Amino acid sequence: MAVVSKNIPAPDLVPVKRALLSVSDKTALVEFAKKLAGKGVELISTGGTSKALAEAGLPVRDVSEVTGFPEIMDGRVKTLHPAVHGGLLAIRDDAEHAEAMKTHNIAPFDLVVVNLYPFEDVVQKGGDYAAVVENIDIGGPAMVRASAKNHAYVTIVTDPSDYDAVIDALEANEGAMPYALRKQFAAKAFSRTATYDAAIANWFASTLEIESPQWRAFGGKLDSVMRYGENPHQQAGFYKTAEQRSGVSTARQLQGKQLSYNNINDTDAAFELVSEFDPKRTSAVAIIKHANPCGVAEGSSIVEAYKSALACDPVSAFGGIVALNQTLNAEAAEEIVKIFTEVIIAPDATEEAQAIVAAKKNLRLLVTGGLADPRTPGLAIKTVAGGLLVQSRDNLVVDDLDLKVVTKRTPTEQELADLKFAFRVAKHVKSNAIVYAKDGATVGVGAGQMSRVDSARIAARKAIDAAEAAGLVEPLTKGCVVASDAFFPFADGLLSAIEAGATAVIQPGGSMRDDEVIAAADEHGIAMVMTGARHFRH
Incomplete structure (x- = not known):
């Protein structure tokens, strides 16, 4: 059942008299708290945050004084209390809420500063199962979400980079926070908790090897705003995920x-x-x-x-x-x-x-400091209208595949090396993909065509153009090998590659006409290797 709004208008400015601080990342915390205290703001804090502020000589009350209940269970339970959440969620201009606060001696919080346990960092650093689970924050997200929901009265700050903006606003508004900024911080807070929960959900899915969870969420942190996207009329930003x-x-x-x-x-x-x-x-x-x-x-x-x-x-x-x-x-x-x-x-x-x-x-x-391991599992995500296509990363490596020679002629040692090279490259060429290679180098690439035979012809044409530019008598496709990212549905694509000069071919196989394609290879005396695995890339 939906909750009906009472349509009580939010005040434009809310004086900040009382702040709750509970942070894992203590970057710039003390300096920020000093400025708040200097403006007469009462500081309420928890655990390590309270200790850091007290050691800096700041007047700070521990949250246990507010709740009348000590932190228990290794700090797992400390802020999940009506004295805290009542102060976060109360609609101060609602008579019933005001009466409840008075009856239960609940004071409001005007500013809440919370950042979460470093779950993503622990995962990135290879923490074991128990360590990762212990770094799933519960009280933090609860306070963030409560404060963000009640942004009509509460300012929620989840990022140390926003501390200066808070102080600037307080100075510009005689110790009060404007509604427009409270809304912006609330939006950022919900983005943070959504990303945090997405990281947790995806870690569980990966750890438990759940290939297709019923609910999927992905999140990232803004790294930079692009001048534009693929084209100047498109907006774009670059977001980094937890994957290192x-x-x-x-x-x-x-x-x-x-x-x-x-x-x-x-x-x-x-x-x-x-x-x-x-x-x-x-x-x-x-x-x-x-x-x-x-x-x-x-x-x-x-x-x-x-x-x-x-x-x-x-x-x-x-x-x-x-x-x-x-x-x-x-x-x-x-x-x-x-x-x-x-x-x-x-x-x-x-x-x-x-x-x-x-x-x-x-x-x-x-x-980069290193290479990306091509065998590492991961996810590939693509948007479609109204949905997401999610699949595992293509982490097959040709060295791990069971290669089978299916023609009368077996490839030479050099041809086999070039075939593996070409198939390694074809994995990264948009489909339909044809790659000609010789002596450990591509000599022609055909990408993204609607038919495989067109890719073969385009790759051959490019080889001719490159030869002319280099002053060669004939293109380097003469005596080369060829790789196809998927099977040849007909012999025509293979025949185009043979015409270009290919003497050996590597392809997944699996076509209804494999026999026809193999026969064409045998007729022209070329070697053919099948991988049993394709590399479509759209």
């Missing part, structure tokens, strides 16, 4: 202008791709444009890998994102800055490399 996965969200930006919406999207795609390559085994570089690779290569060094990646499609690489799986050094930096590049992302960068990149003041340089 090395990449664009955890990277330090050493230089360059603010990342745009498209920069973040493309940089994430680039780093996820290059993280497929073990830096202890090989140097690897991926060049991304519009979330698709226009060149990927392994090499004996980062600079050699970059040159090979660039050779695949030097035209598309202009204005692209460059991702490295090893430290950016001076030699590689000198090559990368020769053409216009939006972002460089790498695990680290030498001082010499940073100095070279610094000459391009708008070029963003990000360092």
Whole structure:
């Protein structure tokens, strides 16, 4: 049954005479409390917060004095009491509420300062089950929600970064808080508790391996407001979640202008791709444009890998994102800055490399401190009208798949290495995806086409264009291998790849016409390997 509002108008200004402070994050707490006390505000506090204020010499009453009941059960129960929540929820201009407060000796709280137990931090740091559960805050969210609901009278502050705004408002309004600001803080408070509860729910789902919980919630904290989204007429912001996965969200930006919406999207795609390559085994570089690779290569060094990646499609690489799986050094930096590049992302960068990149003041340089483990489970989320599509991250790695040769000819050792390389890249190409590769480098990429045969032809065309730009007699697809992200529904796509010069192919298999496709491969003397797993990417 819905509660009917009494339609009592909220006052514009509420004098702040009494404050309740209970915080886990004590950043700037003492300084803030001193300013409140200096304005004659009575300070009520709990546990560690009360101790911190008392040690700073501030006059503070413990909440147990207000409730007449001590903190019990290791502090689990201290604020869940009518003397607290009555003071938070009372509608002061309601005669019945006022009478209840008088009868039960309940005093109102005008300002509530609460931030929550560090649940997300404990999860990120790998806390065990008991430690994580113990850091699920109960009293904190209850006080936040109660105060936010009653923002007509109560100011709720959940973020230390808002302390200055509170003091400024009190000074501007002779010790009172305006209604407009109380509403803003209430909105922020509900966003915080929603995000907090979402983190808890998702941790439980992950821990208990509940693949599709009946209710799903996701939350993040605003990191930056974008100038615009994919297009100038779209608004956008970047929110960070509790997941600590090395990449664009955890990277330090050493230089360059603010990342745009498209920069973040493309940089994430680039780093996820290059993280497929073990830096202890090989140097690897991926060049991304519009979330698709226009060149990927392994090499004996980062600079050699970059040159090979660039050779695949030097035209598309202009204005692209460059991702490295090893430290950016001076030699590689000198090559990368020769053409216009939006972002460089790498695990680290030498001082010499940073100095070279610094000459391009708008070029963003990000360092992550590590790679993203391609095998780590996680969630991928996409919005649709009226809903969310949620799936597990595509964490299949070609090295872990059971590869089967299905043709008369077996691939050579070099072909097999290139097939694995190509399939690793195809995982990160928009479907339908075709990747031609040779000697550990892409030589043609076809992405996002409605038919697989079109992707094969586009990739071949790009190889021809790259050869002409490099002054080569024939494209590098001659003698290459080819990877397809999903099965060939007909032999035509394979025949296009063979026409381009492919001598071996890797694909998932599973088509009703697999026999027809295999027969075409045998007829042309090429080797075919099936993975049994596809990598659709829409």
